[in-house]
Amino acid sequence: MEYILQPWPWYISGPCIAIVMFSLLYFGKTFGMSSSLRTLCAIGGAGKHLKFFQMDWRSQKWNLIVVVGAILGGFIGHNLLSNPIAIDLSQETITDLNALGFENVGKSLLPPELFSWDAVFSFKGILILIIGGFLVGFGTRYAGGCTSGHAITGLSSLQLPSLIAVIGFFLGGLIMIHFIYPILF
Amino acid sequence: MGKYIKFFLVGIFFGIVLVKSEAVSWYRIFEMFKFQSFHMYGIIGTAVITGIIFLLISKIKKVKTTEGSALRVPLKELGYKRYIFGGTLFGLGWALCGACPGPMYMLIGTGAFSIIIVIVAALLGTFVYGLLKDKLPH
Numbered sequence A: 001m002e003y004i005l006q007p008w009p010w011y012i013s014g015p016c017i018a019i020v021m022f023s024l025l026y027f028g029k030t031f032g033m034s035s036s037l038r039t040l041c042a043i044g045g046a047g048k049h050l051k052f053f054q055m056d057w058r059s060q061k062w063n064l065i066v067v068v069g070a071i072l073g074g075f076i077g078h079n080l081l082s083n084p085i086a087i088d089l090s091q092e093t094i095t096d097l098n099a100l101g102f103e104n105v106g107k108s109l110l111p112p113e114l115f116s117w118d119a120v121f122s123f124k125g126i127l128i129l130i131i132g133g134f135l136v137g138f139g140t141r142y143a144g145g146c147t148s149g150h151a152i153t154g155l156s157s158l159q160l161p162s163l164i165a166v167i168g169f170f171l172g173g174l175i176m177i178h179f180i181y182p183i184l185f
Numbered sequence B: 001m002g003k004y005i006k007f008f009l010v011g012i013f014f015g016i017v018l019v020k021s022e023a024v025s026w027y028r029i030f031e032m033f034k035f036q037s038f039h040m041y042g043i044i045g046t047a048v049i050t051g052i053i054f055l056l057i058s059k060i061k062k063v064k065t066t067e068g069s070a071l072r073v074p075l076k077e078l079g080y081k082r083y084i085f086g087g088t089l090f091g092l093g094w095a096l097c098g099a100c101p102g103p104m105y106m107l108i109g110t111g112a113f114s115i116i117i118v119i120v121a122a123l124l125g126t127f128v129y130g131l132l133k134d135k136l137p138h
Helices: A010-026 A035-043 A057-080 A091-099 A123-143 A147-156 A160-184 B002-020 B026-033 B039-060 B081-097 B101-109 B115-135
Strands: none
Touching (some): A010 A147, A010 B002, A035 A057, A035 A123, A057 B101, A123 B101, A160 B026, A160 B081, B002 B101
């Protein structure tokens, strides 16, 4: 039990994610979390306006059930299976974030500088969350998948399009962290 | 409802794994893009290696899905534009809000409710992609 309560090392977590991917394939589905965003748009009635959302969303119900499970899994992992300890970040990361103005680095899952209600209701704060979320939704659908669909499933099945997409993920991430963060913070 | 329970359990397991591995943490994503820790690379790397082995074994053993068909991964359509452009836009957003779609949902469960704003924005982004789809290079 003590091992479960500790943060899980990468060599346990990675194979567990592969089990998730393989289970869904075994059940005749594919692992892809961003697809649920399209399904939710379709349920919300986006199909009335756009062909892209005219789909039989009931055939995607299983994916929404995975989403509901993931929310509950997040609750269980955080509240029932965790020791409240700081994230073991590298010292350089802590130093870099301090320099950008972030305090108490790693004491919670998300930085209060971006996700506390005070931050959310500031002009800059809300803009960061909205632009970030928008890019995730737009980019994943444009690329046809996110970390689960391309980085895990696509690379595991040795597909070149997924490798190109993952290179794109890193290109975007590196531009954001190395060139845009110094302007933002 | 019975046939959906397995998906519910897979989702719960997935959520627990990503919380316990700290992959849902904004800080871990920042650290990854700074190349300051092996942690996230270890997670993605071992997930992919294990995935390759699983798929190889299921191919050799001719594993069938519970639906009765041969187990295989659908092929992505060929091309590069949508993957590099779409991928880069997603990467920008991933690094900015520190969460990809899976963790966004799990973070609600951890009580970080402000992530709902990110999810709503992601839904809007998905909708706008549907709006512009035919005008974009793929």
